[in-house]
Amino acid sequence: MKAMVYRGPYKVRVEDKDVPRIEHPRDAVVRVTRAAICGSDLHLYHGMMPDTRIGHTFGHEFVGVVHEVGPAVEHLQVGDRVMVPFNVFCGSCFFCARGLYSNCHNVNPNATAVGGIYGYSHTTGGYDGGQAEFVRVPFADVGPSLIPEWLSEDDATLMTDALATGYFGAAIGDIVEGDVVVVLGAGAVGLFAAKSAWLMGAGRVIVVDHLDERLEKARTFAHAETVNFAEHKDVVVLMKRMTDHLGADVVIDAVGAEADGNLLQHVTSAKLKLQGGSPVALNWAIDGVRKGGTVSVVGAYGPIFSQVKFGDALNKGLTLNMNQTPVKKMWPRLFEHVRNGHLVPSDLVTHRIPLEHIAEAYHLMSAKLDGCIKPLITTDASQGA
């Protein structure tokens, strides 16, 4: 089969690989019909995630058709169209039993500090991902859901990560009616978070980024006010000015480890890999939120230390909520919102690129060329692609 393969920082290509096998009785093998590139893939692509091995296939945002099932799989059948949450999880451990699907204890031997994720290095379990023609899906009765008839494949694909994560980011912001919500980052995750903040009753939503096309989307798609941080000397002061010098009630970090805005922090982390992530956006969140406010972090950071302004968080009495999204837990509500048209995930799809050309898609997404927000990867099994 054809699969995207990592060849070292900034280098990916398509190779022929063996079709994955059933390795556990509860596995399925899924033929991928659509995959996406997520901002998180860029952290791998830039060589920032420890234990990213040569030959690894990325991709944790995908849908497909069940191709083979293991003997202990009861509910899925060959031919079923499925959407697969980006988390690999068992559904039965201490953490899954409490709804923490993204923190499963039974699927990642490499680390206890993070659960299982498809195609996200060996630090998250060593599973090849879905930017390929086929993918191994463990605990096939637990993670995947059948794609409802009324849901398009594009929408289903974005529900497996970006939409669920944006919604989750707003939800763990514990927004109450009338809150002023600042969203840092206008990627797919930030834009969905901004949109979701309104559903939860935000009184104002302000989106911060420096890419004009994305800020335009923040205004049109997410109905938000926007700030281009490149036009301001000090974003924290600006956030205070915009909020009568109290600070925002809730700030959502939808940027993560490769934040711009401070060249030194960006270069020491994203370029020289001396930090687990550039904490620029997170520090803006901590300093820009009001005392007693909530910072919601869905932007991803690696396991290596970064220079976070923890003292400010303490002294301001902040609540910091964060996690990798337990995707499937968001789905019942998101199905309602997508069906009612309150959330339209596919509005953020900007590019469709066949798997053969995935190297270009990575460069496009990484350098943010051509207004790229969400590139979808199509395979020969994709319909209407």
Place this chain on the structure above:
Amino acid sequence: MVYGPHKPPLPETPEQLRARIPGWGVDLDPRDRPTVPRLQDRPGLEGPPDESIEAQAELRPRERSIEHAHLTPVFGTAQPLHGVSGAIRRYAYARFSEGRAAHWLLLVAGDRVEAFGAHVRSFASLRPDVPATGLRAELRHGGLGARKGRVDARHHLLDPVVVGVPWVATGAGVVAVVRRVRARRR
């Protein structure tokens, strides 16, 4: 001037927001959201009873965090450890917990060592590695124009340096060694 106790007024009323933004307030009740309660203790699990979960066969020794009691019943087998990078990574897993910086820094070192070896080997194959892939996108999707007025353009300038210099330096080193060996032979 004194800061008072009240929240400053919002520019729009809930009615105006509801009229302007499709779905405004449909998840208004903070208790009725899928993140509440954050930790749920439910009787009915999503997964199978734990005693029914078989252990995946360990066909070759599988590295694991020493913070785990045992190998997890399910694990990825995508790229097994091999060679020098494998030895470094195995040591990182066997010796240091995730709480230790050494654990992660060794894993990062393993990544660089493996990538270096893979690049060198690729030069003897039909598909030699290049410093960065996908650059055709620059031609097809905007290139310089797409970067006008962006703050990240400053470090995009650095990218060729960060990505390219190790390649150039290594290439120069290889050339120097080859020259020296040849000179000696003469």
